[in-house]
Amino acid sequence: MSGRLTVALRRGPAFLRRSLQVRIVLSAIALGALVICATGWFLMSEIRTGLVDAKVKSSVAEAAHETREVETRLAAIPGTDYDTAEQVALLFEPLAELGQVRGFGVVLTGPVSDSRGAVPGVRSSPGLDVSSVPRSLTRHFVDSDRPSWAFTRVRIDSVDPSRRDVDVAGVAVGHVVVLPADRGRYVIEYLFPMQQEEATIDLVGRALLTAGALLLVLVALLTFGVTHQVLTPIRMARRVAERLAAGQLEERLRVRGEDDLARLAQSFNQMAANLQRQIRQLEELSRVQRRFTSDVSHELRTPLTTVRMAAEVIHDAKGGFDPVTARSAELLQTELDRFEGLLGDLLEISRFDAGAAALDVEDLDLGELARRVVDMTRPLAEQQGTTVTVEIANWPVRAEVDHRRVERILRNLITNAIDHADADTGVVVRVAGDDHSAAVTVRDFGVGLAVGESALVFNRFWRADPARTRTSGGTGLGLSIALEDTHLHGGWLQAWGRPGKGAQFRLTVPRRAGALLRQSALPLVPSDAGDAP
Template sequence: MWRRSIQVRVVASTMALTAVVIGVVGWFLLQQTRDGLLDDRVDAVVAEAANETREAQERLLATPGTDADAAGQRVQLVEPIVNRGEARGFAVVLAATTEPGASLSGAGGTQFTPGLDVASVPPALVAHFAESPDPAWSYTRMRQEDASGRMRTMPAVAVGSQVELPADGESYTLYYLFPLDDEAETLALVQRALLAAAVLLLLLVGGVTFLVTRQVVTPIRLARQVAERLAAGRLQERLRVSGEDDLARLATSFNQMASNLQAQIRQLEELSRLQRRFVSDVSHELRTPLTTVRMASDVLYDSREDFDGSSSRAAELLQKELDRFETLLADLLEISRFDAGAASLETEDLDLVEVVRRVVDSTRVLADQRGITLAVDAAGPVRAEADARRVERVVRNLVTNAIDHARSAPDAPDALGDIVVRVAGDEHAAAVAVRDYGVGLESGESAMVFNRFWRADPARARTSGGTGLGLSISLEDAHLHGGWLQAWGRPGAGAQFRLTLPRRAGHELRQSPLPLVPADAGAQR
């Protein structure tokens, strides 16, 4: 889906980017809300702690005392603050000012709210008052017993300020610890609200993106479907045009292109039909005069010994060219049957090895004239359901074509001969490969070699007297069997043609028992 659907990629990418943007904005808003809540809370608790300290100092000054009642003054100082703290939700610790580096403990006359862990006062704040009498505050973690007697830990703000007891003239430090439970709950509520809003916004963005991309992707999908139907031959298919936007103009242009293609294809089909009809008609019409010419040529050929030298040679040339002309007519008629779809198979259980040996024996004279050695490489019978006439014609075309292009040399890469015909089979397919060590094929010629009348070297003479249609007819014969006919070649390394047929008629081929590229492909002649 990710690779095939633009809509999926656009929606997913948009939602991913939106999630990143929402995350960044949400984090920024959360930080601003947190800082605002804490700043307001700190200002409030610092002011409240200053008021408590000022009232306590005024209360102590209004009550004269001596060294004997210093402990009483500490209690008198702390108890009202503790009572108000229990009612208003904060805790208090009264401790003597320590030396720098000393820690705060619950002993030594320290007064504090019941249930409070004195260690909740941050050491940094204690160290501050060991060096300076100025009020200060700090964030901390406050530990205090709840109503059930369990210790609770919560975020808090610790505010400290110093007072002086009239009884002994010593400075003591009041530490106020204000829990941040309300702020934490507010921040959690904001977090939940932001999360819910982010999820809802993400879904809305995804839905909107889906709907928007659908308006663009749907016409593209319709155009793809119409293009596929056009490619399948349904040339009358057109896109429905609605509106005047860019997509509508694209649909109009597409329809115009389809109409032009349809007209061109119909014109080409008509030209092709006329061409096939012309070839078929000419081939049939030439049969009658060719028969007459053949009869006259036979008479002249049989009487050539009674002629002078030049006339006798002319009779022989006439007979030879008439043979070639008849072969060309037969090939043209066969091609016209393929074009008309009138070709049919007469299948039988066939041993391809026997067919190959029969073809090699019949073409050995031609090979000997050129000094070419032919060899058959087959381990045993290879049977397949095929048309014997057509298969033999394919093999004959491949072998004679190899003879035309092979070279004779004593250092042949294949010890079997200059041309080797291999036959092999497996459970599903049977194959015949014809390997020669001639001029080979240039890049791209392995596909062009099956074109009608195509020749790699137009100046090269045809030793076998071919018509230029042999490989084209062979390819059609292979396709008629549901098989393959493929070519491989390399300049200077020769060529190999491979015919692959299904063992059972109508079965689909998946692989060939013989490789297309021979094992000795690197050998050079």
């Protein structure tokens, strides 16, 4: 059970993020609960204040009335009757009996402020706790005869076993009367419990709580119903959009009615139809372009072979030519080599565009492969007056890759670095691997790349400096083909550069074919660049 609860708590936030309807319903419930609580608190405050004020007014009025009745009875006593005990009984007992009938308690204290210093006597209704009289009210009548009242807790111990003891909030009202027998000041304190008021407040509270719960359920149901009506077409649109993204271009939304959602569905279907038409046009244009590139490349093979054979004959006989003709024969041979490379690259690009490229995977040591490529490009480096060094962090660095394609990637990167390298610092090739990836970086210290050019170097026929001479005879498609080769491996081919600080290209491939690549074994920004993380 605890395991299921843990899983539910773990999946809860993800479910809330994915479900707009649940978030709207919960937001409506939270807002409704806030409004209901505020309204309930305001109503309860007003009802409580009204009941208490009414109770205080009625208690003060009743106490004043009973005090006047007491004073009337005392005034009717003959002037020759000086029996204090009898007058105190005449004062207290009718009040106590009336209090039992009407539900209030009476405490008689007196005489107070006796010049003889006598301790005042205290009489109270049966079962009434004398401590229910608030001390503030008792202190008030020490030197004042004005009536006063205060809130208190009324505690009455029931003498009837069938009735419960009382301990509720109440109102205490005090009056001072003068007893004719001894001319003493006696304080009558009336204690009015607020049992009915508390019961009324409890009843209103339960009613408000029940009504609030029902209102929250109603708000949740209404919000769910409204959001369901609105979100159902949106969910249908999402599913149709997913099918369109998956290539099912004939999918359309069902249009019902004439409201805003129906017009939205019509607009969506119109957009899908336009997209389908444009995608079909683009597919046809792309197919024609790929076919044209492939056909032209193949058709140029035959005349190129004939021209090459003639050029080789001319090149071999250049010793008998004058200097100008001999130089022309050399230029012809060079440009034919470059043209043949361009045809080969165009054929390779057409295979990538047609989706016909495939990998021939084998387990290779990238460090050894990098060394072989460096040896192959050493004559070009010597021609440029620069050096190429290889640094292998951990030997061997093995990965499941296509030998031909990775070799072509490294050759493109290294020859490109030699073209742009500084003769004093050369080119540095680093190879490293970890448990999940293998990486090769090619670092040169030439002119570098301007801001934003690292995202353009892999575009077809793009050159950072069009006026710069290609000493390696490149076609402008090498890095584009290298990027496509890298994508076939599920890897990364990235570039970094700063003006005056050179550039670095990083090739990262997964150690296992088809594995998901998450990080690289080498940093993209070199440590000597000054802005490395």
